[in-house]
Amino acid sequence: xxxxxxxxxxxxxxxxxxxxxxxxxxxxxxxxxxxxxxxxxxxxxxxxxxxxxxxxxxxxxxxxxxxxxxxxxxxxxxxxxxxxxxxxxxxxxxxxxxxxxxxxxxxxxxxxxxxxxxxxxxxxxxxxxxxxxxxxxxxxxxxxxxxxxxxxxxxxxxxxxxxxxxxxxxxxxxxxxxxxxxxxxxxxxxxxxxxxxxxxxxxxxxxxxxxxxxxxxxxxxxxxxxxxxxxxxxxxxxxxxxxxxxxxxxxxxxxxxxxxxxxxxxxxxxxxxxxxxxxxxxxxxxxxxxxxxxxxxxxxxxxxxxxxxxxxxxxxxxxxxxxxxxxxxxxxxxxxxxxxxxxxxxxxxxxxxxxxxxxxxxxxxxx
Amino acid sequence: xxxxxxxxxxxxxxxxxxxxxxxxxxxxxxxxxxxxxxxxxxxxxxxxxxxxxxxxxxxxxxxxxxxxxxxxxxxxxxxxxxxxxxxxxxxxxxxxxxxxxxxxxxxxxxxxxxxxxxxxxxxxxxxxxxxxxxxxxxxxxxxxxxxxxxxxxxxxxxxxxxxxxxxxxxxxxxxxxxxxxxxxxxxxxxxxxxxxxxxxxxxxxxxxxxxxxxxxxxxxxxxxxxxxxxxxxxxxxxxxxxxxxxxxxxxxxxxxxxxxxxxxxxxxxxxxxxxxxxxxxxxxxxxxxxxxxxxxxxxxxxxxxxxxxxxxxxxxxxxxxxxxxxxxxxxxxxxxxxxxxxxxxxxxxxxxxxxxxxxxxxxxxxxxxxxxxxxxxxxxxxxxxxxxxxxxxxxxxxxxxxxxxxxxxxxxxxxxxxxxxxxxxxxxxxxxxxxxxxxxxxxxxxxxxxxxxxxxx
Numbered sequence: 161x162x163x164x165x166x167x168x169x170x171x172x173x174x175x176x177x178x179x180x181x182x183x184x185x186x187x188x189x190x191x192x193x194x195x196x197x198x199x200x201x202x203x204x205x206x207x208x209x210x211x212x213x214x215x216x217x218x219x220x221x222x223x224x225x226x227x228x229x230x231x232x233x234x235x236x237x238x239x240x241x242x243x244x245x246x247x248x249x250x251x252x253x254x255x256x257x258x259x260x261x262x263x264x265x266x267x268x269x270x271x272x273x274x275x276x277x278x279x280x281x282x283x284x285x286x287x288x289x290x291x292x293x294x295x296x297x298x299x300x301x302x303x304x305x306x307x308x309x310x311x312x313x314x315x316x317x318x319x320x321x322x323x324x325x326x327x328x329x330x331x332x333x334x335x336x337x338x339x340x341x342x343x344x345x346x347x348x349x350x351x352x353x354x355x356x357x358x359x360x361x362x363x364x365x366x367x368x369x370x371x372x373x374x375x376x377x378x379x380x381x382x383x384x385x386x387x388x389x390x391x392x393x394x395x396x397x398x399x400x401x402x403x404x405x406x407x408x409x410x411x412x413x414x415x416x417x418x419x420x421x422x423x424x425x426x427x428x429x430x431x432x433x434x435x436x437x438x439x440x441x442x443x444x445x446x447x448x449x450x451x452x453x454x455x456x457x458x459x460x461x462x463x464x465x466x467x468x469x470x471x472x473x474x475x476x477x478x479x480x481x482x483x484x485x486x487x488x489x490x491x492x493x494x495x496x497x498x499x500x501x502x503x504x505x506x507x508x509x510x511x512x513x514x515x516x517x518x519x520x521x522x523x524x525x526x527x
Numbered sequence: 528x529x530x531x532x533x534x535x536x537x538x539x540x541x542x543x544x545x546x547x548x549x550x551x552x553x554x555x556x557x558x559x560x561x562x563x564x565x566x567x568x569x570x571x572x573x574x575x576x577x578x579x580x581x582x583x584x585x586x587x588x589x590x591x592x593x594x595x596x597x598x599x600x601x602x603x604x605x606x607x608x609x610x611x612x613x614x615x616x617x618x619x620x621x622x623x624x625x626x627x628x629x630x631x632x633x634x635x636x637x638x639x640x641x642x643x644x645x646x647x648x649x650x651x652x653x654x655x656x657x658x659x660x661x662x663x664x665x666x667x668x669x670x671x672x673x674x675x676x677x678x679x680x681x682x683x684x685x686x687x688x689x690x691x692x693x694x695x696x697x698x699x700x701x702x703x704x705x706x707x708x709x710x711x712x713x714x715x716x717x718x719x720x721x722x723x724x725x726x727x728x729x730x731x732x733x734x735x736x737x738x739x740x741x742x743x744x745x746x747x748x749x750x751x752x753x754x755x756x757x758x759x760x761x762x763x764x765x766x767x768x769x770x771x772x773x774x775x776x777x778x779x780x781x782x783x784x785x786x787x788x789x790x791x792x793x794x795x796x797x798x799x800x801x802x803x804x805x806x807x808x809x810x811x812x813x814x815x816x817x818x819x820x821x822x823x824x825x826x827x828x829x830x831x832x833x834x835x836x837x838x839x840x841x842x843x844x845x846x847x848x849x850x851x852x853x854x855x856x857x858x859x860x861x862x863x864x865x866x867x868x869x870x871x872x873x874x875x876x877x878x879x880x881x882x883x884x885x886x887x888x889x890x891x892x893x894x895x896x897x898x899x900x901x902x903x904x905x906x907x908x909x910x911x912x913x914x915x916x917x918x919x920x921x922x923x924x925x926x927x928x929x930x931x932x933x934x935x936x937x938x939x940x941x942x943x944x945x946x947x948x949x950x951x952x953x954x955x956x957x958x959x960x961x962x963x964x965x966x967x968x969x970x971x972x973x974x975x976x977x978x979x980x981x982x983x984x
Contacts, residue, residue, distance in 0.1 A: 480892045482583050525576070
């Protein structure tokens with residue numbers, strides 16, 4: 161018995177339909193990577209990625225083919241920001257500093273956290289099932305997307321009775337979130353991935369340098385976020401609270417979000433004061449990795465723009481199987497993710513050797 | 528739910544900014560073990576994910592003297608290898624894992640070889656598919672071993688009768704036998720049971736349970752690749768075949784059925800049920816993808832159980848008991864934490880909450896082992912087989928009602944003559960399966976109302 165869509169979500173849905181039509185029109189005339197925008201030929205060097213190219217980026221809705229599900233994407237202009245928190249920020253942790261200047265290349269980011277209805281197209285193979293049931297022919301892209309590994313069926317309800325549909329998907333490992341992006345890339349022909357930790361904080365701050373993107377007053381947090389005081393210990397349908405200045409919803413709270421990076425407590429300390437552009441801590445161990453943004457069970461301080469949370473093997477504690485699944489963090493009921501799409505799509509080699517690079521390889525014992 | 532989730536909250540807060548060490552809770556058992564006289568040796572028979580998890584919990588029992596894994600058995604080498612790898616990572620360094628190649632056994636006789644390495648009073652873990660349970664329990668009793676066995680214990684009437692009969696000799700030998708219905712060992716549910724028996728929700732007059740998730744385990748079985756043996760393929764996908772596991776009802780719904788019966792403190796006398804196969808695609812298993820079971824107790828009280836493995840649907844995984852004075856939430860979402868609680872009236876309104884088990888809860892998969900080993904150490908009578916068999920046959924009763932479209936009584940199922948896998952104690956790796964596919968690779972499925980006296984023909 162979940163709530164009916166609140167007004168602001170309903171508005172977003174209407175816009176989705178409109179954008180979807182635009183997208184379909186654009187797709188029919190553009191076989192190249194990016195529909196409806198001018199693709200910059202400038203390399204993805206953040207220093208040079210400025211508004212001249214990003215002015216033409218538009219919000220769009222990415223349709224998951226063979227379903228009626230779309231992912232709403234918001235353009236994030238390239239630019240420079242100060243990453244981390246200042247020494248006197250209340251409840252600050254040492255790993256949030258020192259602050260340092262980071263430049264970020266333009267990208268699109270999911271307006272909302274990935275929802276169950278978007279996630280289960282992949283993890284429960286609803287696209288394939290729908291093709292079978294309705295006798296739809298598969299496209300050449302489908303055969304690539306179908307070949308991307310999908311999770312083995314779990315033994316429990318991964319929504320933990322908190323609701324599905326437009327509620328955020330949770331409990332996936334970072335590996336699962338990465339695989340979802342790989343599948344989404346194959347499925348759509350557009351390169352999607354998790355945000356880097358720097359991209360995430362840049363988008364969360366949205367031009368602000370305060371504790372939260374709305375300022376420093378925790379008494380206003382309830383206008384923007386689901387957290388321990390207002391969530392009733394449930395996650396909530398995405399997009400019901402106010403967005404941040406760049407139109408992103410639930411960056412603070414609801415569910416924390418995976419980013420690409422390995423967690424290093426001293427990551428910022430190691431970044432020189434010199435120009436730092438598009439940093440990424442490429443993972444070389446399974447734990448710890450980074451989630452950002454805080455979740456519905458946490459206190460205001462854990463929802464701050466600068467807070468960094470490290471993943472842990474304990475997030476699989478209640479999985480009674482050994483080896484434990486590579487797909488599920490059954491105890492991370494406050495962890496989800498959102499996707500980004502870089503405006504300047506990296507080459508296949510750049511993806512492999514940099515953006516999608518991760519170790520150790522995750523092999524499913526069930527395969 | 529004011530008391531809910533405090534464990535996770537605390538946990539997420541406390542790990543908020545720390546690069547938490549990758550230590551698991553399973554490494555808390557104390558000490559390294561010399562070959563002392565009081566060492567309990569363990570053999571693992573059935574090296575799948577659950578069996579390996581059970582072995583890990585056995586080796587993690589805290590403060591009760593030395594326990595060591597000394598032998599392993601499976602029919603598949605790759606299962607053995609994966610299991611060994613998972614256990615070695617946690618337990619090899621301190622010697623708790625001591626199952627070298629000469630004590631690793633492969634094949635349908637491997638269970639005997641593994642048990643032969645033990646002394647009377649040691650423990651064997653039986654975590655193969657349930658079909659083999661009575662065969663291996665027979666040998667364990669013969670060898671005087673204490674036993675941990677996973678649920679379900681049986682899948683049909685004949686093997687249920689056999690199990691109960693067998694268990695008499697285990698009782699005579701005072702063997703300690705634990706059954707993997709771990710919810711029975713959960714502190715929260717135990718306190719709730721006491722409160723219900725004390726009348727806190729009044730007379731229990733209706734119970735309901737749900738395990739409605741997406742595709743689960745190996746319940747949906749894709750077509751068999753060429754050059755695969757049906758017996759091997761079926762064991763790999765054992766949730767798909769009734770002779771091996773009892774299928775989705777027996778293997779998945781049994782926990783919720785059992786905890787419902789526990790709270791009612793009785794076993795039902797009959798069942799009716801519906802169910803069907805809707806999204807089957809090209810799958811070859813024998814399961815329905817939805818089940819709705821209605822159990823009736825001797826006093827007329829009902830237990831309703833809904834199971835579903837369809838993709839894309841709303842999910843629910845919980846058990847409730849309604850009484851004349853209020854509502855008890857037995858379990859909330861999955862097996863743990865249970866978050867057991869009681870409300871005045873029948874709505875889950877926070878204002879009407881009268882009791883909730885404090886969080887965090889201990890992991891019942893570990894507690895069931897702590898309890899078993901404590902009974903062995905103190906030589907206290909401990910045998911869960913009758914209860915486990917009753918839970919198993921109760922699940923089978925509901926399943927048979929759905930599969931045949933008939934009302935099935937406890938007497939009927941318990942005295943039934945359809946043994947799904949006769950002669951299973953004679954299987955070898957080269958054998959045909961007790962259930963062979965037709966020329967199209969398909970298996971017999973239930974036809975409610977058409978095949979009425981057995982679940983498939």
